[in-house]
Amino acid sequence: MARQMTGAKMVVQALIDQGVDTVFGYPGGAVLPIYDEIFQQNSIKHILVRHEQGAVHAAEGYARATGKPGVCLVTSGPGATNAVTGLTDALMDSIPIIVLTGQVPTFMIGSDAFQEADTVGITRPCTKHNWLVKETDNLSPVMHEAFHVATSGRPGPVLVDIPKDVQFATGTYQPAKPSTSHYQPQVKGDMDEINELVAAIETAKCPVFYTGGGVINSGPAASQLLRELVDATGFPITSTLMGLGAYPASGKNWLGMLGMHGLYEANMVMHDCDLMINIGARFDDRITGRLDAFSPKSKKAHIDIDPSSINKVIKTDIPIVGDVGHVLEDVLKVWKSRGRKTNQSALAQWWTKIEEWKSIDCLKFTQDGKTIKPQYALQRLEALTKGHDRYICTEVGQHQMWAAQYLHFEDPNRWMTSGGLGTMGYGFPASIGVQMGHPEALVINVAGEASWLMNMQELGTAMQFNLPVKQFILNNERLGMVRQWQELLHGERYSHSWSESLPDFVKLAEAFGAKGIICSDPADLDDAIMEMINHDGPVLFDCLVEKHENCFPMIPSGKAHNDMLLGEADTQGVIDAKGSVLV
Amino acid sequence: MSALKIKKGATSHSAYNLRPTFSDVVEKHTLAVLVENEPGVLARVIGLFSGRGYNIESLTVAEVDHQGHLSRITIVTTGTPQVIEQIKAQLGRIVSVHEVHDLTVEGPSVERELAMFKVAGQGDKRVEALRLADIFRANVVDSTLNSFVFEITGAPEKIDAFADLMRPLGLVEVARTGVAALPRGD
Numbered sequence: 001m002a003r004q005m006t007g008a009k010m011v012v013q014a015l016i017d018q019g020v021d022t023v024f025g026y027p028g029g030a031v032l033p034i035y036d037e038i039f040q041q042n043s044i045k046h047i048l049v050r051h052e053q054g055a056v057h058a059a060e061g062y063a064r065a066t067g068k069p070g071v072c073l074v075t076s077g078p079g080a081t082n083a084v085t086g087l088t089d090a091l092m093d094s095i096p097i098i099v100l101t102g103q104v105p106t107f108m109i110g111s112d113a114f115q116e117a118d119t120v121g122i123t124r125p126c127t128k129h130n131w132l133v134k135e136t137d138n139l140s141p142v143m144h145e146a147f148h149v150a151t152s153g154r155p156g157p158v159l160v161d162i163p164k165d166v167q168f169a170t171g172t173y174q175p176a177k178p179s180t181s182h183y184q185p186q187v188k189g190d191m192d193e194i195n196e197l198v199a200a201i202e203t204a205k206c207p208v209f210y211t212g213g214g215v216i217n218s219g220p221a222a223s224q225l226l227r228e229l230v231d232a233t234g235f236p237i238t239s240t241l242m243g244l245g246a247y248p249a250s251g252k253n254w255l256g257m258l259g260m261h262g263l264y265e266a267n268m269v270m271h272d273c274d275l276m277i278n279i280g281a282r283f284d285d286r287i288t289g290r291l292d293a294f295s296p297k298s299k300k301a302h303i304d305i306d307p308s309s310i311n312k313v314i315k316t317d318i319p320i321v322g323d324v325g326h327v328l329e330d331v332l333k334v335w336k337s338r339g340r341k342t343n344q345s346a347l348a349q350w351w352t353k354i355e356e357w358k359s360i361d362c363l364k365f366t367q368d369g370k371t372i373k374p375q376y377a378l379q380r381l382e383a384l385t386k387g388h389d390r391y392i393c394t395e396v397g398q399h400q401m402w403a404a405q406y407l408h409f410e411d412p413n414r415w416m417t418s419g420g421l422g423t424m425g426y427g428f429p430a431s432i433g434v435q436m437g438h439p440e441a442l443v444i445n446v447a448g449e450a451s452w453l454m455n456m457q458e459l460g461t462a463m464q465f466n467l468p469v470k471q472f473i474l475n476n477e478r479l480g481m482v483r484q485w486q487e488l489l490h491g492e493r494y495s496h497s498w499s500e501s502l503p504d505f506v507k508l509a510e511a512f513g514a515k516g517i518i519c520s521d522p523a524d525l526d527d528a529i530m531e532m533i534n535h536d537g538p539v540l541f542d543c544l545v546e547k548h549e550n551c552f553p554m555i556p557s558g559k560a561h562n563d564m565l566l567g568e569a570d571t572q573g574v575i576d577a578k579g580s581v582l583v
Numbered sequence: 584m585s586a587l588k589i590k591k592g593a594t595s596h597s598a599y600n601l602r603p604t605f606s607d608v609v610e611k612h613t614l615a616v617l618v619e620n621e622p623g624v625l626a627r628v629i630g631l632f633s634g635r636g637y638n639i640e641s642l643t644v645a646e647v648d649h650q651g652h653l654s655r656i657t658i659v660t661t662g663t664p665q666v667i668e669q670i671k672a673q674l675g676r677i678v679s680v681h682e683v684h685d686l687t688v689e690g691p692s693v694e695r696e697l698a699m700f701k702v703a704g705q706g707d708k709r710v711e712a713l714r715l716a717d718i719f720r721a722n723v724v725d726s727t728l729n730s731f732v733f734e735i736t737g738a739p740e741k742i743d744a745f746a747d748l749m750r751p752l753g754l755v756e757v758a759r760t761g762v763a764a765l766p767r768g769d
């Protein structure tokens with residue numbers, strides 16, 4: 001039923017109609033009418049962040065942990081520009097979020113008004129789509145379409161820029177209805193290609209499933225179908241950083257993560273396989289290593305909802321455009337109807353080879369002495385939290401890779417990390433978003449001290465809204481990954497890669513009213529972690545770790561999958577000049 | 584290798600991967616892109632080309648369906664087959680884009696461009712310019728005692744040829760619209 005109301009009220013009404021229960025935001029002059037409406041209702045909780053970047057990452061964390069789109073509300077000008085990093089992050093990782101920005105009144109646009117920025121211009125390349133709404137009557141259809149675009153096809157961030165006069169003016173509110181716009185991405189895969197994939201599955205001697213964030217984005221049903229297909233075929237499976245949890249880490253066919261800091265067995269399987277089934281991953285450069293040496297013997301199938309992912313960097317033999325869930329359902333149906341065939345004897349040999357690679361035990365490390373190894377800290381964190389209803393966020397760097405290696409994920413939507421953009425400062429606000437989506441769960445942000453400081457102001461948010469997020473900081477007083485690259489590539493000249501003048505994290509926590517824990521002795525670690533888990537409130541855990549530990553295994557820049565460094569002994573002179581220009 | 588088995592020239596889902604990719608040969612393609620006629624849509628298309636490092640040789644845009652709110656952007660671009668496929672796929676996923684057609688591979692098409700040439704000169708050169716314009720079926724749209732403005736329509740190669748001839752005859756200024764193109768037949 002169409003009703004008359006102000007633009008500001010329409011915004012709130014549209015959010016309610018779209019099932020939104022939480023908005024992360026920060027007020028300012030150009031969104032005051034919307035904040036006035038938020039003040040006068042109880043359906044939507046508003047989480048006041050301390051910086052707009054935090055709002056966007058929190059919305060991302062919320063979206064990834066709940067499967068629902070995240071919503072942010074920020075003001076014009078600096079509010080909008082502060083949201084840009086989060087938008088780009090969400091675009092790279094295909095996270096559905098809706099960012100609402102205030103704008104100066106329509107009659108002032110272009111006059112360099114106070115807090116004016118060309119928000120749709122600035123955010124055009126870092127959103128999936130954006131709108132500047134100049135008529136109040138258009139506001140509700142645009143709001144509903146924004147949710148449709150953010151969540152359909154390959155998900156992504158969208159932005160709606162709303163001038164202040166449009167918020168004040170009265171217009172007609174159109175209720176939400178199924179989108180009739182031309183934007184309706186294809187979800188069913190082509191049956192000819194699916195048949196070709198099934199035929200390849202039936203005969204493959206050395207197959208591998210290589211899965212990515214697309215499986216998580218497709219929804220829980222896709223993860224279930226993937227598990228069924230993997231277990232029924234008996235094929236090994238590896239995953240990108242983004243796809244962890246789609247197949248359980250305890251599953252018998254699990255190889256662990258692949259890529260630059262992936263497991264030896266996973267990368268060797270990728271290199272030597274004869275059938276690679278890419279499900280919802282995008283042949284990112286962290287995965288492929290040297291392109292001309294990437295999996296040279298394999299036939300490659302690629303299931304992706306985004307046609308532009310197919311053949312972008314790696315030539316695909318069996319391209320299937322469609323939603324992972326829909327396509328896997330069809331693949332299973334066809335494979336079963338054709339008699340559930342696989343090449344059993346070849347598979348047995350393939351697994352024998354895989355077991356040999358596994359026996360290298362590429363993640364082994366020795367915890368001795370009085371200094372905590374970061375790997376050991378994560379191993380203990382895993383052991384002491386795995387029984388919990390647990391969600392893990394990370395910042396970006398060495399700790400992120402160690403977390404991916406040493407923490408184990410049994411379910412999708414449990415792992416929130418900035419994969420594509422690699423945004424330091426992502427994890428803390430993301431953990432706040434996750435905790436909002438799952439108030440009773442144990443939410444841990446595995447961080448490095450440098451990343452964590454990038455959005456430390458959000459400790460105020462966590463305190464204000466009583467969100468008991470656990471900040472597990474592996475403090476090596478270094479920008480660990482930068483330091484590692486300088487050691488390997490730049491003659492051990494550690495240019496600006498150490499953290500000078502660090503705060504006392506315990507006192508910092510206490511300054512905000514939170515709990516701080518410091519731990520430097522391996523013998524105290526378990527008790528300290530238990531103290532963190534058992535504390536009802538935000539905790540800042542300052543875990544002092546070995547300062548010069550490098551992250552292994554590692555595929556150096558410009559090298560192939562079968563050219564991995566397994567430890568310190570392998571590192572001398574491994575990256576040539578050509579490799580050193582890569583990132 | 585198999586290609587995506589999608590009918591030629593159907594919708595935005597069709598415009599990728601009809602031929603073998605990963606060749607090093609740089610090809611020139613004319614793309615017709617039907618877009619929502621809304622503010623910023625041209626910036627989205629151009630931003631894609633600049634942001635991802637693709638070439639634009641020529642670009643024209645105008646509304647073609649007032650009621651349907653559709654504009655047609657005709658882009659002439661160059662790249663290896665892989666890059667061309669990427670361009671089409673990337674264009675296809677812009678939310679404001681309705682259809683992407685690769686006129687170069689979807690069958691025969693006609694391409695036309697309009698150009699205006701200002702040629703200044705006197706005496707024999709002026710007579711020669713007028714004579715050549717007649718041969719090229721260019722119209723005189725402005726004339727003074729010292730200059731002509733010619734209007735010429737044709738394939739880009741024809742316009743290039745006319746420009747080459749006018750240059751020694753006193754060519755002062757050129758304006759070209761860029762290519763508009765349609766598939767032949769029904």
